[in-house]
Amino acid sequence: MELSKSELLRAYRLMKTIREFESRISREFEAGTVPGFTHLYLGQEAVATGICMHLTDEDYISSTHRGHGHCIAKGCDVRKMALELWCKRDGLCRGKGGSMHIADISKGMLGANAIVGAGAPLALGAALTAKTLGKPNVSVTFGGDGATNQGTVFESMNFAVVLKLPVIFAVENNGYGEHTGIAYHLGAKDIASRAAAFGMPAVMVDGTDFFAVYDAMGEATARARSGAGPSTIECVAPRWRGHFEGDAQAYRDLTEIKELRERKDCLKLFRERVREDKKLEAHEMDRVDLDVLALIDEAVEAAKVAPHPTPEDLLTDVYVSY
Amino acid sequence: MSVKTFRQAINEALHQEMERDPTVILIGEDIVGGHGGSAKKPGSSGGMMGVTAGLYQKFGERRVIDTPISESAIMGAAAGAALTGLRPVAEMMFVDFFGVCFDQIYNQAAKFRYMFGGNARTPMVIRAMTGAGLVCAAQHSQALWPIFTHIPGLKVVLPSCAYDAKGLLAQAIRDDDPVIFLEHKLLYDTQDEVPDEPYTIPFGEAKITREGADVTIVAFGRMVQLANQVADKLKGTISVEVVDPRTTSPLDTDVIVESVAHTGRLVAVDEANPMCNLASEVISVVALNALASLKAAPRKISAPHTPVPASPVLEKLYVPSTGQIEAAVREVMAA
Ligand SMILES: Cc1ncc(C[n+]2csc(CCOP(=O)(O)OP(=O)(O)O)c2C)c(N)n1
Numbered sequence: 102m103e104l105s106k107s108e109l110l111r112a113y114r115l116m117k118t119i120r121e122f123e124s125r126i127s128r129e130f131e132a133g134t135v136p137g138f139t140h141l142y143l144g145q146e147a148v149a150t151g152i153c154m155h156l157t158d159e160d161y162i163s164s165t166h167r168g169h170g171h172c173i174a175k176g177c178d179v180r181k182m183a184l185e186l187w188c189k190r191d192g193l194c195r196g197k198g199g200s201m202h203i204a205d206i207s208k209g210m211l212g213a214n215a216i217v218g219a220g221a222p223l224a225l226g227a228a229l230t231a232k233t234l235g236k237p238n239v240s241v242t243f244g245g246d247g248a249t250n251q252g253t254v255f256e257s258m259n260f261a262v263v264l265k266l267p268v269i270f271a272v273e274n275n276g277y278g279e280h281t282g283i284a285y286h287l288g289a290k291d292i293a294s295r296a297a298a299f300g301m302p303a304v305m306v307d308g309t310d311f312f313a314v315y316d317a318m319g320e321a322t323a324r325a326r327s328g329a330g331p332s333t334i335e336c337v338a339p340r341w342r343g344h345f346e347g348d349a350q351a352y353r354d355l356t357e358i359k360e361l362r363e364r365k366d367c368l369k370l371f372r373e374r375v376r377e378d379k380k381l382e383a384h385e386m387d388r389v390d391l392d393v394l395a396l397i398d399e400a401v402e403a404a405k406v407a408p409h410p411t412p413e414d415l416l417t418d419v420y421v422s423y
Numbered sequence: 424m425s426v427k428t429f430r431q432a433i434n435e436a437l438h439q440e441m442e443r444d445p446t447v448i449l450i451g452e453d454i455v456g457g458h459g460g461s462a463k464k465p466g467s468s469g470g471m472m473g474v475t476a477g478l479y480q481k482f483g484e485r486r487v488i489d490t491p492i493s494e495s496a497i498m499g500a501a502a503g504a505a506l507t508g509l510r511p512v513a514e515m516m517f518v519d520f521f522g523v524c525f526d527q528i529y530n531q532a533a534k535f536r537y538m539f540g541g542n543a544r545t546p547m548v549i550r551a552m553t554g555a556g557l558v559c560a561a562q563h564s565q566a567l568w569p570i571f572t573h574i575p576g577l578k579v580v581l582p583s584c585a586y587d588a589k590g591l592l593a594q595a596i597r598d599d600d601p602v603i604f605l606e607h608k609l610l611y612d613t614q615d616e617v618p619d620e621p622y623t624i625p626f627g628e629a630k631i632t633r634e635g636a637d638v639t640i641v642a643f644g645r646m647v648q649l650a651n652q653v654a655d656k657l658k659g660t661i662s663v664e665v666v667d668p669r670t671t672s673p674l675d676t677d678v679i680v681e682s683v684a685h686t687g688r689l690v691a692v693d694e695a696n697p698m699c700n701l702a703s704e705v706i707s708v709v710a711l712n713a714l715a716s717l718k719a720a721p722r723k724i725s726a727p728h729t730p731v732p733a734s735p736v737l738e739k740l741y742v743p744s745t746g747q748i749e750a751a752v753r754e755v756m757a758a
């Protein structure tokens with residue numbers, strides 16, 4: 102699928118924003134400035150970007166505990182995201198959700214989710230809304246390799262096929278669920294073939310190759326929008342960081358990660374490809390880099406000093422307090 | 424006897440019960456950790472909080488079993504294994520995840536013995552982390568024990584210190600009914616004198632952690648520690664008795680009633696959300712059995728009726744505090 106120059110620059114900007122946002126959060130976490138727990142998306146940037154480049158604000162996504170990248174790619178405001186990660190009053194969820202529950206319904210981002218496998222059924226519902234109201238919209242459920250072992254995901258795959266729902270299962274195979282490798286937790290040879298067994302098209306792509314993800318999603322979206330039903334895209338993109346920040350990763354050979362950063366960096370691969378194809382020039386992307394860094398710096402510094410929720414906020418947004 | 428953390432006490436009980444009985448197995452997610460990892464070091468995690476460390480190394484892969492992320496399968500497998508001759512200790516990691524697999528617990532495991540006319544045993548334990556205070560937000564911080572306590576057939580254990588954790592876990596593993604064993608995250612690093620040898624603590628026997636004559640505080644789980652602090656602080660001015668029921672099912676109503684009959688004043692403290700929680704239950708027990716001895720209306724301290732907020736500032740307001748407990752004690756004294 103041909104992408105215009107401005108689309109390519111948008112893709113690059115999104116991936117770069119995710120990369121720099123997560124890198125900054127990692128450093129801030131180490132410095133102890135971010136409250137709570139956080140799971141970073143580093144290494145997987147091309148997946149969220151390649152998928153969400155096909156979506157509008159009227160399309161929906163359901164996300165996971167590793168949700169910052171999905172948010173950014175779906176167009177959430179990075180400043181409000183940072184405020185939410187610092188649990189501040191002006192954050193996307195007024196500081197009540199935090200990293201694991203970050204959401205922006207106005208952008209079709211139905212929430213990060215701290216329950217593994219919970220997002221898939223929710224995406225069915227969003228697809229059902231589109232179908233019932235006769236709208237051309239689709240919904241995507243992001244989910245990890247580990248999550249595909251949940252009954253909720255199995256149920257959702259069959260359900261989507263049976264009801265021909267406009268859903269795309271974006272499976273993010275990053276090699277691990279917490280401290281357990283996929284070689285141990287997956288019985289099938291891969292996830293795509295398991296999804297195919299439910300009766301839908303399913304492909305496996307290199308999730309560090311933006312173009313591979315983008316093309317696969319183009320087909321899946323066209324199929325969903327035409328009323329032909331769901332698809333699965335298994336995107337293989339290894340995790341660069343621990344399961345959560347602070348994870349000592351004793352289960353992992355750390356040279357593996359170093360090598361990944363050298364060979365499987367989606368941004369590096371993207372830059373090489375667009376320059377080879379003479380689509381973008383280095384200085385155009387360098388400019389984006391500077392913009393992104395400035396934006397994130399501004400967002401994080403503002404988040405740190407922003408006001409906390411007030412005591413009254415504890416008791417709002419619920420129907421009653423005893 | 425030596426000083427051990429709550430985490431070590433649980434780990435020791437698991438070691439000793441597995442040594443004692445070869446039918447005891449452990450099953451859960453990442454209780455081993457490292458299977459299929461590039462370092463090829465299974466056993467390198469021993470649980471997200473390190474509670475099951477060393478057990479895989481000691482008892483091997485036949486008895487310490489990591490599973491895919493499939494809670495319904497884990498809980499159903501534990502229930503089925505319990506019905507057929509094993510004593511599984513299943514780990515649920517965070518109590519919140521019960522939402523994924525509750526059928527296997529409340530429709531299945533809890534009901535076998537009664538539904539099958541007494542012809543079945545279901546000796547299984549489900550361990551899970553509970554409670555707020557570690558900034559884990561709405562889906563990793565809940566205090567769901569009232570839900571389990573509501574279900575006939577389940578026993579529910581809420582240890583408040585390392586000593587009790589070890590003895591109650593041994594009891595849970597030897598018990599022939601399904602037991603939900605709940606570990607508050609903020610207790611893992613607390614310390615206590617804990618005997619090295621195995622011992623059990625019977626269910627349904629409350630412990631009086633502070634003796635007093637003016638006010639009874641009945642508190643559950645981590646709240647017992649807060650109640651003890653308040654009792655210690657008020658020593659010399661108000662004589663506070665603290666009752667720790669230790670199990671919410673069975674609940675030791677006798678000790679609660681006796682204590683209130685003696686002091687005439689009650690403060691009930693439960694971290695769980697207030698509707699139908701254990702503090703409500705305690706007040707109901709006292710109203711039914713010791714109303715005449717009450718010199719003041721009972722006071723109830725609980726979290727508010729809201730999900731757990733992510734913001735640490737709000738979370739601090741959410742969790743019951745020593746300040747609230749002390750104020751309630753003073754109120755019942757002033758009434
Ligand atoms: C129902 C449920 N079970 C277990 C967990 C604990 N947990 C959080 S993330 C995770 C691993 C998920 O692995 P995967 O789906 O591959 O996603 P990744 O973390 O690799 O992005 C687990 C087991 C949870 N949050 N929810």
Ligand SMILES: [Mg+2]
Nearest residue numbers: 245246277278
């Ligand atoms: Mg994974």
